[in-house]
Amino acid sequence: MTHVSVRRGLLYVSIAATAWGTGGAAGALLHQTGGLGPVAVSFWRFAAGAAVLLLARLLFGLGGPRPAGPLTTVRRARLARRGSVLGRVLVTGVAMAVYQTAYFAAIAESGLAVATVVTIGATPVLVAAGGRLLLGERLGATGLGAVTIALTGLAVLTLGDGWAAFSAAGVGWALLSAAGYAGVTLLNRASTDEPYATATGGFVVGGLCLLPVASAQGLLPSGDPLVSWAVVAYLGTVPTALAYGLFFTGLAAVRATTAAVISLVEPVGAAILGILLLGERLTPATACGSVLLLGAVALLALKERGQAPVPV
Template identity: 35%
Template sequence: MATTETEPVQASAGKGRGLVLVCLAGVLWGTIGPAIPVVHDASGLSPLAIGGYRALVAVVVLVIAAAAMRRLRDCARLGRRHWRRVTVVGVSTATFQLLFFVAVLWAGVSITTVVCLGFAPVLLLITGSVRSRRRPSPGQLVTVTAAVTGLLLVGILGSPVGEAPYPVPGVLAALVSGAAYAISAEAAAPLSLRLDTVTMTTTTTFVAAMVLVPAGLVVPLAAGDRIWTTDIGSWALIGYLGAVTMALAYALLFTGLRTTPSGAAVVATLLEPVTAVVLAVVFLGERLTVAGVVGVVLIMAAIASLGRHSKEPAPQ
C-alpha cells in the first residue's frame, strides 16, 4: 500500500529521473507566458483574474485526483502537521504567480520569463553562501557577475522601445516574482521528502488558491475590470493553465525535488524561458534586441554553471 509520508530518499537515488521531471515542469511553465496575453486580448480579463481562475481549476483537478486516490483525509491531516512550511510554499507560490502574470503584461513575455527565472537561482546561491557563512568561490563569483550583467542587459536594453508598456515596473515585478519562486523551491525541497506528491501538491496549491482566487476576483472588481468572459477559447486556455501548467507541473516539480537539490531544480526549470522565448518569437511576434540576446546568453551560461555548486537540501 502506498504511504502518504515518506522517508528521506538518498541523494543519488533517482537523481536523473528527478531532473527529467523538473525539466518537464519547466517546459510546461514555458507555455504560460505566451498564453497570458492571448487570454487577456481575447477576453479582457486582467492578469489577476486569469491567475485566480487558473488556481481554482488547479485545486478542483487536484481535489478530484486526491479523492480518486483516497488521499483527501491524508491531505488534511498532513497539511495540518506541516502547516508552517505548507503555508510558506503556498503563499510564496501565489506571490510568484501573481507578479509573474502582471510582469508579462508590463514588460513582455521574453523579458519577464528570463528575468524572473534568471534571478531565482542567483538568489539561492547568495542566500546559501550567507547561511553557510562561506564566501563564494571564484567560480561562483563569476557566475553571479555574469547573471547580474545578463539581467541588466535584458531588463534595460532587451526589448525594443515601445514594445513594453511599463518596462521598469515590469522588471521589478519579475525580480520579486523570481525571489518568491526561489523561496518556494527552497521551502518545498525538504517538505517533498516527507509528503507524497498528491498530498503535497494538493495542500500547497490549496493555500496558494486562498490567495490567488480572492485577489483575482475582488481586486479587479474593485478596479472596475472584467472578471468574466463569454469567450470559450479563453476558458479553454485557462483550463489548460490550471490543469497542466499548475496542477501537473507542480506535481512534477515536487516529485523531482525529492532527488534534486533546490538550486539544481531551479536551474533545470530554465527550460521555461527557453520555451517561452521560442513561443513568443514564433507566435506572438516579440523580438529581442542584440543586447537582449547577449543578456539571455549570459544568464543561460551563468545559471547552467550553478548546477555544479548546488548541494542537496537537508530535511528540516
C-alpha cells in the same frame, strides 16, 4: 515519498521549466479571448490546477501509496506531522499568490522585459544565498560561474529594448516576486511531504488569497466560452498541475540553486513559442541569450550529476 534520483530530479525540473514557458502564452490568450485581468487569470490557474490534481488523485491514486504499518502507528505519525505539513502548505500557497501578483504589478510598472529579467534573474541569487545560509548548500566555483552565465543570458534574451521602462516601483515589485518564488523553492527543498499534495494545497490557499481581487476584476471570462474554458483547462493542467508537481518532486533530489537556474529556461521556451507560433523574429539577442542560458543549465546539471552519490 518515493525516492527520486538526481538524474530524474533534473529531468523533472527541466520539464517543469519548459511547461512554465507555455503558461505566459496561455495566460495572454485567456486575457485576449476572455477579457480577464491578470489576477483573475492567476486565480483560475490555481483553481484549475488544484482541481486537476484532486481529480488525478481520485482516478489514479496520484500521491503515492498509503504508509504501511499498524493503523495506530500511522495515525500517530500523521498527527505528529499534520501541523508542520499544514504550515508548509499555507506558507507555500501565500508565497505563490504573492509572487504571481507582484510579478503582474512589476509588468504594469516597468513592462514585461524589465519585470522578467529582475524577477527571474534575482531568484537564483536569492535561492543561492538562502540555500547557503539555511540548507548548507555550497555553490562552488562551477556553480557561481553557471549562475553568472545564466544571468547574463537572461539579460541578453529579455532586454533587447534596454531599460527604457525602468522604474523603482517596478523593480521593487519584481524583487518581491523573486523573494516569494525563492521562498517556495527553499521551503520545499528536500521536503519529505508528498509533493503533489503540497502543490494541491498551495493552489487552494493561493487561489483563496487571490479570489477577492480576482472577483473585483471580473471573475468569469467573456467571449467564446469554449475557447476560454479550454485555455483555463490547459493552463491548470500543463504549466500548473504538471509543472509544479514535477518541480516539487525534483526538489527532493536537486539542490535549490540548481533547480532555480534550470527554471531560467522558461523564457527560452516562451521565445521559441513566439517564433514558432506567433511569427516573431529570431534575433541575434534571442539566439545568444538562449545559448548562454542553456549552456549554464547544462553546466550545473553535469555538476549536480557528478556530485550524486553512487548507488551501492
